[in-house]
Amino acid sequence: SRRWAKTAEILRELEEKCATPNAKLKQIADAMTVEMHAGLASEGGSKLKMLISYVDNLPTGDEEGVYYALDLGGTNFRVLRVQLAGNSGIKSQEFAEVSIPPQLMVGTSQALFDYIAAELAKFVADEGDKYHLPPGRQRELGFTFSFPVMQLSIDSGNLIRWTKGFSIHDMVGQDVVAELTRAMKGQGLDMRVSALVNDTVGTLAGGRYDDKDVVIAVILGTGSNAAYVERAQAIPKWHGPHPKSGEMVINMEWGNFRSSQLPLTEYDIALDAESLNPSEQIFEKMISGMYLGELFRRVLYKMADEAALFGDIVPPNLKTPFILRTPEMSAMHHDTSPDLQVVGNKMKDILEISNTSLKTRKVVGEVCNIIATRGARLAASGILGILRKLGRDTVTNGETTKTVIAMDGGLYEHYTKYSECMENTLHELVGDKVSDTIKLVHSNDGSGIGAALLAASHSRYL
Ligand code: ADP
Ligand code: MG
Numbered sequence: 001s002r003r004w005a006k007t008a009e010i011l012r013e014l015e016e017k018c019a020t021p022n023a024k025l026k027q028i029a030d031a032m033t034v035e036m037h038a039g040l041a042s043e044g045g046s047k048l049k050m051l052i053s054y055v056d057n058l059p060t061g062d063e064e065g066v067y068y069a070l071d072l073g074g075t076n077f078r079v080l081r082v083q084l085a086g087n088s089g090i091k092s093q094e095f096a097e098v099s100i101p102p103q104l105m106v107g108t109s110q111a112l113f114d115y116i117a118a119e120l121a122k123f124v125a126d127e128g129d130k131y132h133l134p135p136g137r138q139r140e141l142g143f144t145f146s147f148p149v150m151q152l153s154i155d156s157g158n159l160i161r162w163t164k165g166f167s168i169h170d171m172v173g174q175d176v177v178a179e180l181t182r183a184m185k186g187q188g189l190d191m192r193v194s195a196l197v198n199d200t201v202g203t204l205a206g207g208r209y210d211d212k213d214v215v216i217a218v219i220l221g222t223g224s225n226a227a228y229v230e231r232a233q234a235i236p237k238w239h240g241p242h243p244k245s246g247e248m249v250i251n252m253e254w255g256n257f258r259s260s261q262l263p264l265t266e267y268d269i270a271l272d273a274e275s276l277n278p279s280e281q282i283f284e285k286m287i288s289g290m291y292l293g294e295l296f297r298r299v300l301y302k303m304a305d306e307a308a309l310f311g312d313i314v315p316p317n318l319k320t321p322f323i324l325r326t327p328e329m330s331a332m333h334h335d336t337s338p339d340l341q342v343v344g345n346k347m348k349d350i351l352e353i354s355n356t357s358l359k360t361r362k363v364v365g366e367v368c369n370i371i372a373t374r375g376a377r378l379a380a381s382g383i384l385g386i387l388r389k390l391g392r393d394t395v396t397n398g399e400t401t402k403t404v405i406a407m408d409g410g411l412y413e414h415y416t417k418y419s420e421c422m423e424n425t426l427h428e429l430v431g432d433k434v435s436d437t438i439k440l441v442h443s444n445d446g447s448g449i450g451a452a453l454l455a456a457s458h459s460r461y462l
Contacts, residue, residue: 003308003309004307004359006307007307011303014265015370017264018373020378022428025380025381025384026384026429027261028261029381029384030388031385032259032388036252036385040234048256048257049252049253050252051148051151052151052237052250053227053248054153054154055195056244056247058205059209059450059457063453063456064456065083065459066131066133066139067081067142067194067452067453067455067459068124068139068455069082069142069448070116072116072145073221074146074221079119080093080445080452081093081123081452082449082453084456090449095448101115105166105167107168109168113180121188121189124139139190139191139192140191140192140193141193142450142454143176143193144198145176146198146219146223146447147159148251148253148256149176152175154195154196154458155195155458156175156177157175158173159171159176163223163281165222195455199219200219200226200227201454202446202454203217203218203446204216205454206406206445206450207404207446209453210443211404211406213404214404214441215404216228216386216404216405217406218379218382218407218408219408219447220408220412220419221410221411223289224288225255225284226382227250228249228250228386228390229248229249230248232245232246232247232248254382255283256280257382258282263374267299267302268282268285268295270298271295274321286374286375287375289409289410289411292329296367296368296371297321297322300324301314301318309360316352318351326411330372330414330417330418332346333365333415333417339358339361340365343361344356373421375418376422376425379422380422380423380429384426387430387438392434392437393434395433400437403437404438405438405441406441407419407440408444412442413442426440
């Protein structure tokens with residue numbers, strides 16, 4: 001019938017436009033490498049900000065004492081306390097997770113930071129007298145703030161812009177540490193921010209604590225970003241003192257990468273145009289958790305509208321932006337029941353589309369597959385770009401340098417088909433031999449622990 005012909009046509013076109021053959025991924029990786037060089041050469045030299053983190057030493061394992069971390073960067077924020085016992089590792093850790101009321105994501109900086117500081121104060125109050133600090137000693141905090149920040153030092157930095165659905169105008173250009181410090185004071189909380197870190201930098205630090213071969217960190221969560229260890233010599237825009245280690249961690253802000261090579265579809269273009277940050281974070285909008293479900297919805301909407309896939313009228317819920325979230329998409333994609341029961345139930349529960357045929361559910365599953373596969377493969381090409389920049393995409397005879405990549409984020413952690421596809425693609429791209437030298441490890445909440453470790457190594461009491 002006409003319905004199926006049109007549906008098949010939309011599906012075929014989607015598949016064609018989302019195609020990411022290996023040759024294309026290699027070109028994208030090359031474009032990423034070129035942009036990395038440009039971003040390191042001069043401030044504003046590239047869409048890749050290649051931000052200097054002021055972290056020139058990663059954790060050694062000798063860190064000692066009680067430190068706090070606060071992780072703000074998506075739908076939830078976490079507060080964490082770790083007791084570091086030098087060589088014997090982490091003695092204890094406790095955390096609390098609080099969701100951020102949506103209205104605070106688009107309100108004022110004062111409202112957001114007051115809320116966060118109040119939760120942090122509660123967390124500290126609940127510990128009672130358990131953690132005695134020497135008299136006169138202030139508690140110290142690593143602040144993981146997962147938005148682009150122009151750092152002025154390890155413990156200060158101005159917000160460049162918001163991403164991932166946050167939009168608080170009065171904060172842009174302001175020092176986020178000053179704002180948090182003000183809010184903590186307002187709560188009567190005697191605590192100092194010792195380190196301001198991006199979540200990628202925190203994950204790198206947490207990953208390095210566990211494994212000395214960690215040199216890259218990648219986040220695939222609500223948004224996406226990467227950080228890696230660069231040679232200070234290779235950062236022309238760095239005019240500060242040469243670090244003793246000879247190294248500097250760079251926060252790439254890879255979410256803002258874009259290239260004419262990226263397989264953009266009409267769905268990507270519309271999603272971007274209607275987003276809070278049009279024409280920004282194009283790579284992020286193709287690969288990360290905040291957006292995959294929304295791309296999926298947009299394709300289904302077109303099938304409903306132009307092919308009447310779900311009947312003569314477009315189901316009203318399908319018109320609601322972000323109604324299909326990536327965890328739901330993931331559940332549908334992982335549906336292994338022969339009659340695609342999970343797909344059917346989600347269609348009914350979320351979109352109020354009942355009595356879908358198996359044929360329809362198969363199409364829906366295929367749409368998930370195309371979108372997730374494209375995202376995962378593009379993420380792999382980003383990693384290849386970093387490996388190339390570091391000269392770790394090849395092995396010369398006899399060399400055994402190991403490259404460990406610390407991975408984190410809800411998308412990576414829970415969307416198995418996505419993470420497997422990403423890892424397989426990376427393997428394909430670098431080949432068997434190099435693949436043997438590369439390891440991806442899940443650094444569970446590495447960013448929080450990493451921030452606490454960096455607070456320890458930048459303590460004012462050392
Ligand atoms: P954040 O990135 O906000 O700091 P997380 O790393 O926990 O937090 O990532 C949360 C994101 O991960 C969610 O916004 C969602 O997109 C994605 N996610 C969470 N659970 C799943 C899941 N089961 N399947 C697919 N994606 C998921
Ligand atoms: Mg996070």
